[in-house]
Amino acid sequence: MKRLILAVCVAFVSYLAEAQIQTPQPSPKSKLEQKVGLTDVTVEYSRPSMRERVIFGDLVPYGQVWRTGANQNTIITFSDDVKVGGTQLKKGSYALYTKPGQDNWEVYFYNDTNNWGNPEKWDESKVVAKVSAEAYELPFDVETFTIDVDNLTNNGASFGIFWEKTYVSVPFEVPTVEKTQANIEKVMNGPNAGDYYAAAVYYLQEDKDLDKAEEWIDKAVSMQKEPPFWMLRQKSLIQAKNGDTKGAIETAKQSMAAAEKAGNQDYVKLNQKSLEEWGAM
The missing domain is CATH 1.25.40.10 (Tetratricopeptide repeat domain)
Known part of the structure; x- marks a missing residue:
């Protein structure tokens, strides 16, 4: 009898394990990969939606550090050294944090990417670049939080942040001239x-x-x-x-x-x- 009960329990547990229900995530993950000049740029983030909520100044308070998305912090990766707001950043991955304001945002590139949302304790020494960006009002609503790489040129681009009626642009530069010149010299030298x-x-x-x-x-x-x-x-x-x-x-x-x-x-x-x-x- 004990063996029968044990067998039934095992079968029931196995059934529950196999019967896990998968449902859509409220803030699905997204991964954007973009070649800028000769540099690979990757953005990994979660995308919450408005759902009839007031976003900036309410759900996302003004004047407070925001994870810039949902769930785990947004991560931006560069395959080369780049320049953001006049600051040189080494190639690698950075967490993107922002402090939204009505007219301007502060944008932070943070060298600790292992955070769920905001860091438990903000460490200013981990801020490797800080940019002040103007916030523009859009004539329409953007339902789902979006980060794009736009304004593409051979030598740079911008991270475009869109949500609700707000658009913020964060330009960056890539070393296309230096890399191209090095490639030319290598080929020409044999x-x-x-x-x-x-x-x-x-x-x-x-x-x-x-x-x-x-x-x-x-x-x-x-x-x-x-x-x-x-x-x-x-x-x-x-x-x-x-x-x-x-x-x-x-x-x-x-x-x-x-x-x-x-x-x-x-x-x-x-x-x-x-x-x-x-x-x-």
């Missing part, structure tokens, strides 16, 4: 040692033109003041596979000496094993 190395190793692994692989690995090595042991290791493998056992042995010895100097015993053993296979030990 491949670097890493490019030649990667191409050579790929040809080795895929059994492609080994003469070309050897040409590229030689260029990679020649561009290094002290070629690293791992690069020399790959050169020795390319030489051996291309039929130059004598050259492979010489390069493997150089790789082993460099590995010993760097304290990397794994590569010392790899080179020793290859030298044994090639009859040099």
